[in-house]
Amino acid sequence: MKTSALIAVILAILGVAEGHWIWARVAHNGVWQEPLQYLRNHTSPFCDEPLQPPGYSGTPCRHASWPHYAFDLPNSVRCGRGTIEHGVTTETLKVKAGDTLEVQQVRASPEDFDQPSYKTVFECSSGTGACCKGYGACSFWNGIEQPIDFNHWGPRTIHLSKVPEGQDVTTYDGSGEWIKIDTQGVDVVNKSMRWHMYVGDNNLPPRAPFKIPKQTPAGQYLMRIDLMWPGTKEYQQNDAQMYPGCAQIEVESEYTGSLPEGGVKIPEDLATGKPGTLMSEAMQNFRKVDENYEYPGGPLWDGENLVQDHPPAFP
8 A cells, every 4th residue: 555545544543533623713803702702612522423433443422623424413513513502602703794704723622621731722922813832732843833733634614504584593503504605625836736724834724714705694694614534435434524613603784685595404415425525545645636526515605606616727
């Protein structure tokens, strides 16, 4: 087996048993809010998933930062394990259509936040929502403050699901339609591919703010954040790993129209084999972009139309 392929297999095995990250903070128009103030907290450990990942023989309980799979409970796939239980204690962020938001991940589960080694990760001179200041908060620490990296490559997506009439965002389960408003995927740089959120300048992840489209109707929404590590087509165990989280927001808007029809349902449209959930071993190892590859989670809404969401052409 080639070394690069072997690394991918090892990472997949480790990914089943080890923690990775959760989405911990939201910035609104450049101002970071308190950790988990507007993001639903996770129940961690969570012991109620009906199935366990193939090849996994450990405890049936999984921590918040461990991978999620399409065969997990629907609410787990939508927003994270046990998060619906925390909706009523989560604040709702009031935004205007057109505002800029940003999200920040941490390499920890919520139960770790009170540990002395993690309390300082939210105090960053660089302006990020969290940063690495020691071993454990990032993969490779060079002794100075630096952005927190991701364990895996893949597309980061942002979706909105409007709360149905008569319901409240604090109890909404996300079973309605989801519209994708942002994707950070593949970059082609110097005739080579890289995943934007995995390797930026200086081999560190970049910041990636996004906007709530100006054409977003007023109302309450769940905002789903995820970075998916797609499965590999050639492998027998090829379920994509997901790391979802959901913020509760209320949009003020002068737009009088409706959201476009043609979004996705979660988890149905993220099941193994759906667009974006699988890629070839060659794409997994940065050698090419698969022909006709589409990012997961349906078409991208640009504020006017739903458009096909795919990587740029690869040389």
